[in-house]
Amino acid sequence: MIKSILLPLAAALGLHSVAIAHEALPPGEIRTNGDIAFDKELKLGKLESNKIAITPDALQIFGSGSTGDIRAKSTPGATGTSRRLQDRFAERPSVIDYGADPTGAADSTAAFTAALASESPVSAPCGTFRIDSTVEVTKRADFRGAGTCTLLRFELPTGLPVLPAIDIKSTAAGSSLQSFRVDHQAHVRFYKPNTIYGGNTIASSAILVQSDDTSLSQVTVDNAYDNGIAVVRFAGKGFEFTPGSPKRYSLKTIRTSYCGVGSTPKAGAGIDVGTGSYGTVDDLVDIGSYGAFILDVGGGGQGAFSNMTGISTKADPNYHSYTFYVGSGNSTFTNLYSQEAEHSALWLDGFAGRTTMSNIIIKAPKSVGVQIKAGDTTISNLIVNSAGYTRSPGSVDAVQLDSTANKLSNVLINGLSVQNEFSTARYGINRLGSGPLTGAVVNATLSGAATATNNLPDTFAVVDGAVLSSVLTGAWTSYTPTVACATRGQFLAKVATAAQFRRVGKTVSVNLSAISIMDRGTCTGAINVSLPSNAATRTTFSGQETSVSGVALVGVIFEETSNLQIKHTDGTTPAVNGYVLTGRTEYQAQ
Structure with a gap:
C-alpha cells in the first residue's frame, strides 16, 4: 500500500x-x-x-550548532570540543556534553556534578579535568572513564581548608564509578585542615564513599591529604558518623600513592574502611602512603579483604603508621604483602578480635614485623623476612604478642617462618607485658632470629616445624625396648634389641627389627617386650623367628599397658638361645 x-x-x-x-x-x-x-x-x-x-x-538536522549532517562534526560551544553527532548517538553521554574541559584550562566541577546527577550512564575521555571544589554525587551514578588517562586534578586554591575531590553521598546508593584517576595535590597545595563534617580528619580524604551498594573499580588516587578512599558515613554535618554504614561497598583494582601527606599526625592510607560493613576490597596496591590499608577503630568497620600490597609505607615520627592496621574485628584478610615499611607492617589492635588472616608476607620492615594485641585471632602462613632492616642486627622483633593492657587469649598462628635475608631479628616471638596469654604457634621456623622466643608462658605453645613435620608424616624413630621373661623363669644373660616406631595422631606403629636372644637363662615361658607408649585397647601381634627355626610368633598388647607379650603359636617359649625375633604391630595410644 x-x-x-x-x-x-x-x-x-x-x-x-x-x-x-x-x-x-x-x-x-x-x-x-x-x-x-x-x-x-x-x-x-x-x-x-x-x-x-x-x-x-x-536524518539531517538544521539550525545553530550543526552542519546539517550527523556524520559531520557539530560546531563546538565556548568550552566544548567539536564532535560528530553520529558518535554521540553511539556512545554514553560524556561529561564533555555537560561542559567539562579535558584540557584542564577551565573548572569542570559543575559539569561533573551535573553529569553524575543525571542518573544516566556517563563517560569521560582521556584528558585532564580541573576540579576546583568537591564533586558531590547525590543520586545513583554510573560513571566510566577511559583509565588513568582520565585525570581529575583537584585544584582547590592553596591555603583553603581541604575538601574531598569526590563525595558520594548516602543518597547515591547503588553508584558505580570506574576507570579514572584523582590527584588530590595535597603535596604541593598546602591545604589547611578541613572544616566540613565537624572537622573530622577522615573527611579530608580524596574520595568519600558514604552510600550503600557503591562500587569503585580501576581507580587511582595520588597525593591525598588524608586517605585516598575512605568508606565512611557521617551522621550529618557534624563530626559524628554512623557505625556499620555504608553497607555492601566494593573496592576493586585500586592503585594509591603518597596519601596522608597533609594530615597531622600523618595516618592517611590508600584505603580506610572507617565505618563500612559487609563490603569487599580486592586488589589494592599502595606506594609510599602512611599506610596501605586501615580498618578503623570504633566505627563498626568490617569486610573481606584480599590481594593487598603496600610498598615503602611511610612512618610519621610521632604516630608511626603501619602498612596494614586492623582496628576492628569480624573480618577476613587473604594475601597481604608488605615491603620495606618504614615502621611496622601489620598491627592487630586490641579491638580486632575474631580476625582471620592467611598468606601474609612481610619483607624488610624497619621496625617490628607483626604486632598482635587482639585475642581470638587466627593467622595461617605468615612469613616475616628481615625485621629491623637498616637497623642494628638483633634489635627488632619479628612478632610481638602484646598483653600489656588486656588478656590476650586464643591466638593461633599456623605456619610461621622468620627469615633473615637482609637482617636478623632479635626474637622470633616476643611477649610484651605480663598479662595472660594463651594460644600456640604451630609449625614454626624461627631460625631467622637471634633468639627464637622470649617471655612466653606455659599457656602459649610453640611447636617447631621440624618436630611437627615428623609427627604429621610419621617419621620412624629408633628406640631400644626392654625384654623380660613374662611367665616362667627369668633371663640371666644379655639380649640385643633394635626397634623403630612412628606416631601419627594416636596411631602408633612399631617395627621390631631384631630381638636377638644370646642366652635365655632360666626363661621357659612367654616374653614381654616394652612399647614406646601405653595402648588404649587390646591389640594383637604377629611375627617370625627369623634365625634357626623360622617359626611363627603371636602376641598381644594389653590395654592401658606398654607391654607386648610374645610366644610361639603352639604356646612354647620364644626364648631360645640363638633365636632372632622380628615382627610388626599397630595400636591406638591412650
Whole structure:
C-alpha cells in the first residue's frame, strides 16, 4: 500500500518549514515491509508498532550548532570540543556534553556534578579535568572513564581548608564509578585542615564513599591529604558518623600513592574502611602512603579483604603508621604483602578480635614485623623476612604478642617462618607485658632470629616445624625396648634389641627389627617386650623367628599397658638361645 505522507510525516517528525524548503521531498510511502521511503535511495526509517523509527544516517538536522549532517562534526560551544553527532548517538553521554574541559584550562566541577546527577550512564575521555571544589554525587551514578588517562586534578586554591575531590553521598546508593584517576595535590597545595563534617580528619580524604551498594573499580588516587578512599558515613554535618554504614561497598583494582601527606599526625592510607560493613576490597596496591590499608577503630568497620600490597609505607615520627592496621574485628584478610615499611607492617589492635588472616608476607620492615594485641585471632602462613632492616642486627622483633593492657587469649598462628635475608631479628616471638596469654604457634621456623622466643608462658605453645613435620608424616624413630621373661623363669644373660616406631595422631606403629636372644637363662615361658607408649585397647601381634627355626610368633598388647607379650603359636617359649625375633604391630595410644 502506498500512502502520501509528506505533510503528516513532516509534522510527526517535528520538521519545520525551513527544513522542508531546504530540499523538496518526493511523495512518501509506507511500504509493505514497514520501510518509510521517498524514492529508491531515500529511506527515512521504519514504522514499528505504529511508531516511526528513524534511520540515523538518513536524518539531517538544521539550525545553530550543526552542519546539517550527523556524520559531520557539530560546531563546538565556548568550552566544548567539536564532535560528530553520529558518535554521540553511539556512545554514553560524556561529561564533555555537560561542559567539562579535558584540557584542564577551565573548572569542570559543575559539569561533573551535573553529569553524575543525571542518573544516566556517563563517560569521560582521556584528558585532564580541573576540579576546583568537591564533586558531590547525590543520586545513583554510573560513571566510566577511559583509565588513568582520565585525570581529575583537584585544584582547590592553596591555603583553603581541604575538601574531598569526590563525595558520594548516602543518597547515591547503588553508584558505580570506574576507570579514572584523582590527584588530590595535597603535596604541593598546602591545604589547611578541613572544616566540613565537624572537622573530622577522615573527611579530608580524596574520595568519600558514604552510600550503600557503591562500587569503585580501576581507580587511582595520588597525593591525598588524608586517605585516598575512605568508606565512611557521617551522621550529618557534624563530626559524628554512623557505625556499620555504608553497607555492601566494593573496592576493586585500586592503585594509591603518597596519601596522608597533609594530615597531622600523618595516618592517611590508600584505603580506610572507617565505618563500612559487609563490603569487599580486592586488589589494592599502595606506594609510599602512611599506610596501605586501615580498618578503623570504633566505627563498626568490617569486610573481606584480599590481594593487598603496600610498598615503602611511610612512618610519621610521632604516630608511626603501619602498612596494614586492623582496628576492628569480624573480618577476613587473604594475601597481604608488605615491603620495606618504614615502621611496622601489620598491627592487630586490641579491638580486632575474631580476625582471620592467611598468606601474609612481610619483607624488610624497619621496625617490628607483626604486632598482635587482639585475642581470638587466627593467622595461617605468615612469613616475616628481615625485621629491623637498616637497623642494628638483633634489635627488632619479628612478632610481638602484646598483653600489656588486656588478656590476650586464643591466638593461633599456623605456619610461621622468620627469615633473615637482609637482617636478623632479635626474637622470633616476643611477649610484651605480663598479662595472660594463651594460644600456640604451630609449625614454626624461627631460625631467622637471634633468639627464637622470649617471655612466653606455659599457656602459649610453640611447636617447631621440624618436630611437627615428623609427627604429621610419621617419621620412624629408633628406640631400644626392654625384654623380660613374662611367665616362667627369668633371663640371666644379655639380649640385643633394635626397634623403630612412628606416631601419627594416636596411631602408633612399631617395627621390631631384631630381638636377638644370646642366652635365655632360666626363661621357659612367654616374653614381654616394652612399647614406646601405653595402648588404649587390646591389640594383637604377629611375627617370625627369623634365625634357626623360622617359626611363627603371636602376641598381644594389653590395654592401658606398654607391654607386648610374645610366644610361639603352639604356646612354647620364644626364648631360645640363638633365636632372632622380628615382627610388626599397630595400636591406638591412650
